[in-house]
Amino acid sequence: MAESNFVDYVKIFCRSGKGGAGSMHFHREKYIPKGGPDGGDGGRGGHIILKANKNLWTLIHLKYARHIFAGNGENGSRSRSFGKNGEDKTIEVPVGTVAFDGDTGEYLCELTEHGQEIILLKGGRGGLGNWHFRTATNQAPHYAQPGEPMQERSIVLELKVLADVGLVGFPNAGKSTLLSVVSAAKPEIANYPFTTLVPNLGIVAYRDNRSFCMADIPGIIEGAHEGKGLGLRFLRHIERNPVLLFMVPADSDNIRREYEILLNELAQFNPELLDKKRILAISKSDMLDEELTAELKKELPEAVKTIFISSVAGTGLTELKDLLWEAINDETNRITTITHRKPEIRISEKTNDERLDDEEEWDDEPEDEEFFWDNEE
Numbered sequence: 300m301a302e303s304n305f306v307d308y309v310k311i312f313c314r315s316g317k318g319g320a321g322s323m324h325f326h327r328e329k330y331i332p333k334g335g336p337d338g339g340d341g342g343r344g345g346h347i348i349l350k351a352n353k354n355l356w357t358l359i360h361l362k363y364a365r366h367i368f369a370g371n372g373e374n375g376s377r378s379r380s381f382g383k384n385g386e387d388k389t390i391e392v393p394v395g396t397v398a399f400d401g402d403t404g405e406y407l408c409e410l411t412e413h414g415q416e417i418i419l420l421k422g423g424r425g426g427l428g429n430w431h432f433r434t435a436t437n438q439a440p441h442y443a444q445p446g447e448p449m450q451e452r453s454i455v456l457e458l459k460v461l462a463d464v465g466l467v468g469f470p471n472a473g474k475s476t477l478l479s480v481v482s483a484a485k486p487e488i489a490n491y492p493f494t495t496l497v498p499n500l501g502i503v504a505y506r507d508n509r510s511f512c513m514a515d516i517p518g519i520i521e522g523a524h525e526g527k528g529l530g531l532r533f534l535r536h537i538e539r540n541p542v543l544l545f546m547v548p549a550d551s552d553n554i555r556r557e558y559e560i561l562l563n564e565l566a567q568f569n570p571e572l573l574d575k576k577r578i579l580a581i582s583k584s585d586m587l588d589e590e591l592t593a594e595l596k597k598e599l600p601e602a603v604k605t606i607f608i609s610s611v612a613g614t615g616l617t618e619l620k621d622l623l624w625e626a627i628n629d630e631t632n633r634i635t636t637i638t639h640r641k642p643e644i645r646i647s648e649k650t651n652d653e654r655l656d657d658e659e660e661w662d663d664e665p666e667d668e669e670f671f672w673d674n675e676e
C-alpha cells in the first residue's frame with residue numbers, strides 16, 4: 300500500500316522518569332555544632348501522559364517516534380532542598396485513540412474527549428531526605444530513601460475514529476460516492492475495487508443546522524477475516540459508530556446474500572458490531588426501473604430497514620438522512636462501552652535490546668549524596 304498520511308497504528312517504547320534520591324546530609328555551620336539532619340527530598344520522575352486533541356486526525360506525528368522518555372527527578376540536597384521534578388512527556392493523540400501494551404496486547408486506556416489526560420506511565424516518586432527520619436531517639440539518621448524506579452513499556456496506540464455512521468459494503472458499492480454527495484469530503488472515486496485505502500470522514504449537513512459525521516472505510520470482501528482484500532483492520536474505525544449503513548449496489552447478483560456476507564465478516568471481527576443499529580441502502584438504484592425495483596423489493600432481507608438510493612441521480616438521499624438521523628438519536632442505540640479487540644502487534648524493525656542500545660546514556664544509580672559530619676565540638 301502506498302505511503303499515506305493516514306496513520307492509525309503506532310508502536311512506541313515509553314519510559315517514565317525515576318524518582319530522585321533523598322539526600323542524607325547534616326547541617327554544618329560555624330558555631331552550630333551538630334546542626335542535625337537537613338537532607339532534602341528527591342524530585343518526582345516525569346510521567347508519560349496521553350492527551351486527546353480534537354485537532355488531530357491521525358497518529359502521523361508519532362510515526363517516527365520510536366521512544367519517548369520522561370525526565371528523571373533530581374536528587375535532594377542539603378538545607379532541605381528538594382530535587383527538581385523530572386520533565387513530564389505529553390503525547391498528544393486524536394480523540395478516539397486506544398492504548399494497548401505493545402507486547403501482550405493488553406488494553407490500557409482510551410481517550411474519548413478533547414483535553415482528556417491519562418497518565419500512561421507514572422514517574423517514580425522521589426525519596427525522602429534524612430530530615431524526615433529524625434526522631435527523639437535517633438537525631439542523626441544516617442539514611443535517606445532512594446527514589447522509586449522508572450517504569451517502561453512498549454505501547455501500541457490505535458486510532459478508532461469517532462463517527463456517527465459507518466459505511467459498510469463491498470468494494471465499488473458506491474460508499475465514497477455517497478460520502479462525496481452528502482458531505483464536503485472529496486474521497487477518491489473510481490470504477491475499480493479498493494479505490495479507498497484509508498478511512499475518509501465527512502460531516503453531513505442535516506436540516507436545522509444539525510449535522511452528523513460519516514465514515515467511509517475501505518470495502519470488504521468475502522473472506523476478509525482471513526486477510527483477503529484489505530482484511531478487516533479498518534473495521535475498527537466503525538466499532539464506535541452507533542449506526543452502520545450497509546450498501547449493496549442495485550446490480551448485485553444477490554442483494555440478500557451480499558448483505559449476509561458483510562454481516563458475517565463483521566461478526567468475525569467483533570460480534571458486538573452486530574448489536575449496532577443497521578440500515579441497508581440499495582445504491583445505484585438509478586440503474587433500476589420501477590418494475591425491477593418491485594422485483595428486488597421482494598427479495599430484500601426483512602430484518603433490516605432498507606432504502607433505495609442513487610448518489611448520481613440524488614434520489615432517496617433526504618429520506619436516507621432522515622433514517623440515519625433518527626437511528627443516531629435513538630437512545631436505545633447509544634453505545635456505552637465496547638470491548639476492544641487485541642491489536643495485531645506488528646513486529647517492529649528493531650528488537651527491544653537494539654532499541655536499548657540506541658538510547659541515550661542515563662545514570663543507573665543516583666550518585667551518593669555527600670555526607671558531612673561535623674566533628675567540631
Ligand SMILES: Nc1nc2c(ncn2[C@@H]2O[C@H](COP(=O)(O)OP(=O)(O)OP(=O)(O)O)[C@@H](O)[C@H]2O)c(=O)[nH]1
Nearest residue numbers: 471472473474475476489490493494495518610611
Ligand atoms: N450509476 C451509478 N453509479 C454509481 C453510483 N454511485 C457510485 N457509482 C459508481 O460506482 C463506482 C464505484 O464508486 P465508489 O464510490 O468509488 O465505490 P466505493 O464503495 O467507495 O469503492 P471502494 O473504495 O473500492 O471500496 C464509481 O464508478 C461510481 O461512479 C450511483 O448512484 N449510480
Ligand SMILES: [Mg+2]
Nearest residue numbers: 474475494495
Ligand atoms: Mg471508496
